[in-house]
Amino acid sequence: MSLFISLFTISLNAILVENFILVKFYGICPFMGVSKKADTALGMGGAVIFVMAIASAATWAVNTYLLLPFDLVYMQTVVFILVIAALVQLVEMFLQKVVPALYQALGVYLPLITTNCAVLGVALLNIQNGYSFIESLVFGATGGIGFTLAIVLFSSVRERMEDCDCPKAFKGFPIALIAAGLLALAFMGFSGFKVFT
Amino acid sequence: MNFKKQLRNGILTNNPVSGQLLGLCSTMAITTTLFNGIGMGLSVTIILICSNVVISMLRKVIPDKIRIAAYIVVIAGFVTMVDLLLQAYLPALSENLGVFIPLIVVNCIILGRAESYASKNGVFASAVDGLMQGVGYTVVLVIMCIVRELLGSGTFGAGVLGADGVRILSEQYPAMLMILPFGGFLTLGCLIAFTQWFNQRLADKEASA
Numbered sequence: 001m002s003l004f005i006s007l008f009t010i011s012l013n014a015i016l017v018e019n020f021i022l023v024k025f026y027g028i029c030p031f032m033g034v035s036k037k038a039d040t041a042l043g044m045g046g047a048v049i050f051v052m053a054i055a056s057a058a059t060w061a062v063n064t065y066l067l068l069p070f071d072l073v074y075m076q077t078v079v080f081i082l083v084i085a086a087l088v089q090l091v092e093m094f095l096q097k098v099v100p101a102l103y104q105a106l107g108v109y110l111p112l113i114t115t116n117c118a119v120l121g122v123a124l125l126n127i128q129n130g131y132s133f134i135e136s137l138v139f140g141a142t143g144g145i146g147f148t149l150a151i152v153l154f155s156s157v158r159e160r161m162e163d164c165d166c167p168k169a170f171k172g173f174p175i176a177l178i179a180a181g182l183l184a185l186a187f188m189g190f191s192g193f194k195v196f197t
Numbered sequence: 198m199n200f201k202k203q204l205r206n207g208i209l210t211n212n213p214v215s216g217q218l219l220g221l222c223s224t225m226a227i228t229t230t231l232f233n234g235i236g237m238g239l240s241v242t243i244i245l246i247c248s249n250v251v252i253s254m255l256r257k258v259i260p261d262k263i264r265i266a267a268y269i270v271v272i273a274g275f276v277t278m279v280d281l282l283l284q285a286y287l288p289a290l291s292e293n294l295g296v297f298i299p300l301i302v303v304n305c306i307i308l309g310r311a312e313s314y315a316s317k318n319g320v321f322a323s324a325v326d327g328l329m330q331g332v333g334y335t336v337v338l339v340i341m342c343i344v345r346e347l348l349g350s351g352t353f354g355a356g357v358l359g360a361d362g363v364r365i366l367s368e369q370y371p372a373m374l375m376i377l378p379f380g381g382f383l384t385l386g387c388l389i390a391f392t393q394w395f396n397q398r399l400a401d402k403e404a405s406a
Contacts, residue, residue, distance in 0.1 A: 169394035181382025
């Protein structure tokens with residue numbers, strides 16, 4: 001039961017209270033880049049959930065069974081980014097063979113995930129927070145869900161914003177940033193929200 | 198080589214953050230005090246110069262197909278060095294920046310410069326480019342820090358000028374909001390709007406002249 005409670009707390013935290021994009025600022029680049037249309041945003045979100053969950057599991061295993069016993073923790077950053085890059089490549093090849101429809105839908109976003117800070121960030125945070133294997137896996141997946149939630153919400157806002165009138169200098173990117181700020185403000189409503197503590 | 202032009206490019210017209218819109222995560226996340234901003238800016242500048250130099254030296258050796266992976270390994274090596282050095286000599290900064298130091302690896306500015314500049318130009322030119330882009334990044338960070346710190350906590354230079362900095366606004370006025378994520382989005386949005394306006398004006402001027 002206590003495991004269930006801890007997993008529930010982690011999930012709630014990752015999705016709402018400490019949303020990866022709007023509160024923690026991980027993965028702003030794809031958030032701004034891929035949020036022009038709601039359906040591509042959803043595709044990107046799906047890919048990120050998938051990669052973040054697998055990357056959390058893989059980096060946790062690498063850290064526990066390879067880096068810690070051999071005293072190589074200082075190599076963490078280098079090893080993690082290589083693991084993530086290899087993983088993204090593998091996922092890409094796997095999807096291409098097995099689920100070509102999904103592969104087509106994700107297209108160019110899949111390789112871009114390598115340089116998404118959210119993925120490396122979640123791997124590093126798992127270690128920093130001392131999570132167990134299951135906790136890391138859940139934190140990775142729910143972090144991805146938080147990312148998807150934010151990007152889908154924001155893409156809908158952005159679709160509406162296309163026709164709106166705003167000062168010329170603010171056209172395009174700057175006004176989108178400010179809209180994202182308002183979204184972040186809304187998510188701040190969840191801060192201090194605690195269950196089972 | 199044209200130093201002045203490269204400097205102007207780095208700081209204004211082709212600024213990595215407000216012009217090319219790269220490296221936004223760290224720009225918004227850590228700019229709450231001047232100390233963090235300067236520390237982060239200098240770290241990125243050093244890593245950018247080193248990785249640009251090494252990648253430019255290796256540009257004829259690295260096979261085209263695995264070049265991105267090779268660049269990432271070079272960058273990750275330098276990031277690890279800076280991370281360990283900060284932990285040893287500036288533990289306060291290392292604690293403030295936290296996970297954003299290792300996250301410099303995936304900062305698009307560095308990979309972007311490696312791909313678009315260092316892989317095509319000589320060693321010295323790449324070093325200068327790294328320096329100028331790094332300075333541009335630092336300038337943006339410092340501006341954001343000053344604005345957010347002044348409005349958010351009412352001080353100037355916390356961490357640099359004494360632990361709490363110099364108090365400018367009285368304690369009851371500051372808008373906490375500017376220190377929170379919303380302030381990051383708002384400040385950066387205004388800054389980018391200003392750059393767009395400035396570049397547009399510059400282009401109009403050149404067109405009419």
